[in-house]
Amino acid sequence: MSEAYIVSALRTAGGRRNGLLSGWHPVDLGAALVDGLIERTGADPQTVEDVIFGCVGQVGEQAGNVARNVVLASSLPESVPGTSVDRQCGSSQQSLHFAAQAVMSGTMDMVIAGGVESMTRVPMGSPVTLAKKAELGTYMSPDIRARYPDVAMFSQFMGAEMIAQKYDLERAALDAFALESHQRAQRATDAGAFKNEILAVESRDIDGNSHGAHTVDEGIRADATLESIGSVKLLAEDGRITAANASQICDGASGVMIVNEKGLKTLGVEPLARIHHMSVIGHDPVIMLEAPLPATRQALKKTGLSIDDIDLFEVNEAFAPVPLAWLATTGADPARMNVNGGAIALGHPLGASGTKLMATLVHALRQRGGRYGLQTMCEGGGMANVTIIERL
Numbered sequence: 031m032s033e034a035y036i037v038s039a040l041r042t043a044g045g046r047r048n049g050l051l052s053g054w055h056p057v058d059l060g061a062a063l064v065d066g067l068i069e070r071t072g073a074d075p076q077t078v079e080d081v082i083f084g085c086v087g088q089v090g091e092q093a094g095n096v097a098r099n100v101v102l103a104s105s106l107p108e109s110v111p112g113t114s115v116d117r118q119c120g121s122s123q124q125s126l127h128f129a130a131q132a133v134m135s136g137t138m139d140m141v142i143a144g145g146v147e148s149m150t151r152v153p154m155g156s157p158v159t160l161a162k163k164a165e166l167g168t169y170m171s172p173d174i175r176a177r178y179p180d181v182a183m184f185s186q187f188m189g190a191e192m193i194a195q196k197y198d199l200e201r202a203a204l205d206a207f208a209l210e211s212h213q214r215a216q217r218a219t220d221a222g223a224f225k226n227e228i229l230a231v232e233s234r235d236i237d238g239n240s241h242g243a244h245t246v247d248e249g250i251r252a253d254a255t256l257e258s259i260g261s262v263k264l265l266a267e268d269g270r271i272t273a274a275n276a277s278q279i280c281d282g283a284s285g286v287m288i289v290n291e292k293g294l295k296t297l298g299v300e301p302l303a304r305i306h307h308m309s310v311i312g313h314d315p316v317i318m319l320e321a322p323l324p325a326t327r328q329a330l331k332k333t334g335l336s337i338d339d340i341d342l343f344e345v346n347e348a349f350a351p352v353p354l355a356w357l358a359t360t361g362a363d364p365a366r367m368n369v370n371g372g373a374i375a376l377g378h379p380l381g382a383s384g385t386k387l388m389a390t391l392v393h394a395l396r397q398r399g400g401r402y403g404l405q406t407m408c409e410g411g412g413m414a415n416v417t418i419i420e421r422l
Contacts, residue, residue, distance in 0.1 A: 032290035033348060034130035034302035038070045039389040040229045041284035043389035044247040046379035047151075051244060051281040052150040054232025056085075056401050060146035061103035063283040066229040067142055068105060071287055071297055075105055077242040079138040081112040082128050083285075084121025084145035085381035087152040088114060096146065116381070118410035119348060120310070121145055123384025123417060126286055127308045134305075140293040144285025150236065154279065154380065181316055186285075186410060187265060189318035190349035196271045196317070197355040204275040204350040205259045208374045211347060212254045215371025219246060223370050249278040249377045275350040280377025284386035296383040300422070302402065305391050306402065307333045307418035314412050321350050321414035322406040323359045329404070329416040337362050340418070341400025344387040346407035347372035351394060356406075369394055383407065388417065395421040 040063060045051025051059065060083060068075055072353055083097035097112030098220070117124040122145025129143035153159075161167065170183060194204065218224060233244035251258075262274035294301060307327050313321035322345060330337060337360050347354040353372070357364055370390055379386065384407065391403045406416045 031138055032222055033136050034134045034305040035289055035294060035304070036286050036303045036392055037248060037289055037297060037299050037301050038287045039227060039302060039385070039392045040066050040070065041227055041389045042384045043228050043244050044232055044249050044379065045244065045281035046248040047150050047279045048236050049248045049281065050233035050235060050241060051402045052155065052236040053238045054148065054309055054344060056146045056148040056151060057096060057099045057103050059148065059231070059283045060100035060144065062231050063144060063229060063285045064100060064104040064106065064142055067285055067287045071299060073287070073297055075107055077140050077296055078106055078110050078142055079140055080132065081106070081142045082125040084115045084117070084125045085118060085147060086118055086121055087147065087154065087380065088116060088414050089157045090152050091148065092152050100146065112241045114416035117413060117415070118348040119346065119380055120207060120384055120407050120415040121377070121381035123388070123405065123407060123415040124310065125170040126288065126385055126388060127310070128418065129288040130305045130308060131402060132166065133288055133293060136290065139296065140287070140289045142285055142287050144281040144283065144385045147379040147381045149279045149379060150281050150282045152258065178316065178371050184315050184411065186348070187271065188270050189316065190351050191266060191269050191349040192317045193320055193355050193361065197351065199270070199354050201353050203272040203354065204270060205256060207350045207354055208259050210255055210258055210316065210373040211368065211371045212251050214369065215247065215250045215375035216252045218370035219250060223394070224317055227393045246260060247376045249280065250375050271349055275374065277348050277378035280379040282377065282379035282386065284382045284389055286385050286388055302396065302422050303419040305417065306420045307416070310413060310415045312413050318353065318410065318412045319348060319408035321412055322352065322356055322408050325405070325414035325416045326356065326360055329418060333418060335402065340402045340404045341366065342369060342391060342394055342398065342403045343367040344391045344403070344405040346378065346383060346387060347374045348378060348408050350374065352408050384415070392419065
């Protein structure tokens with residue numbers, strides 16, 4: 031079986047809600063990312079065999095197979111197909127897995143995987159809320175309700191609170207972690223650590239006005255303090271989660287180009303990394319966000335690697351309890367996790383976050399001279415993907 035290689039990994043800098051990417055139609059933003067991958071690799075657009083894009087809010091401007099629409103808005107020819115993936119927050123990480131599986135099987139040699147989400151233009155939860163307004167029902171079917179009789183709706187917010195309680199994570203620890211995310215992100219920005227992964231695109235506000243090139247993540251709060259974070263009100267009475275120790279709403283796109291040995295020869299480039307392992311599991315949909323913990327244990331067991339063999343980790347900061355519980359159960363070195371900050375500071379553009387984190391992981395490994403990197407993220411419905419890469 032062929033190997034799967036990453037030859038390019040890019041993301042846009044994150045845009046705040048109603049911020050500097052809010053004027054972009056998400057299809058056009060995804061297309062700009064695809065064109066960036068083509069330009070960076072020098073690939074002949076005719077040689078791309080598929081585009082697989084993750085997106086969670088597949089409604090409105092992100093409806094109608096957003097991946098195919100991204101192709102049609104890009105420099106790729108009409109002959110390139112596209113398919114959209116919804117594995118909730120892991121959508122573009124799963125897109126990467128599908129692309130890698132395609133080139134490893136030999137059925138394709140060159141595939142673009144990525145994701146896009148405009149949380150400004152298609153607010154979080156829109157497929158559910160709009161369906162409810164139109165009286166089209168809910169995903170909670172009678173059989174699901176019978177299986178989970180005490181659950182009105184599966185809630186990520188309640189899952190985060192449950193994790194905080196289960197792993198005895200007090201608000202002070204969550205707030206301290208949030209502050210560290212902002213501090214790491216600011217240090218990385220100041221040091222130019224994101225330079226090779228960020229694709230500069232024109233900034234466009236909600237009114238369509240341009241403000242020059244968008245190259246810096248908008249969500250980083252350089253002036254954050256424990257006091258300012260601690261002053262944010264709780265989302266639930268007697269809870270521990272606040273908007274300040276949870277991921278930021280974000281607009282953005284990200285992607286990778288995945289090839290096999292034949293694709294490498296066609297491009298005539300050196301790979302950035304090799305896909306060493308891919309897996310995904312299902313877990314309890316009520317506590318929901320705990321899945322990265324058993325998923326990581328399973329991935330390490332399958333590969334024969336220990337946690338100490340991994341040089342860098344990207345664990346999505348959907349809510350601060352998730353990476354903190356992951357650290358507590360894996361025994362991983364906190365200094366190796368989310369070294370350039372995470373979604374609390376940089377934003378979590380849902381379906382684009384998987385390959386966003388991968389872009390950061392690939393380039394951070396190269397900058398730091400590490401060998402193995404592991405990425406995992408919690409996903410709605412109680413799932414988690416794990417990807418392990420080897421820097422080349």
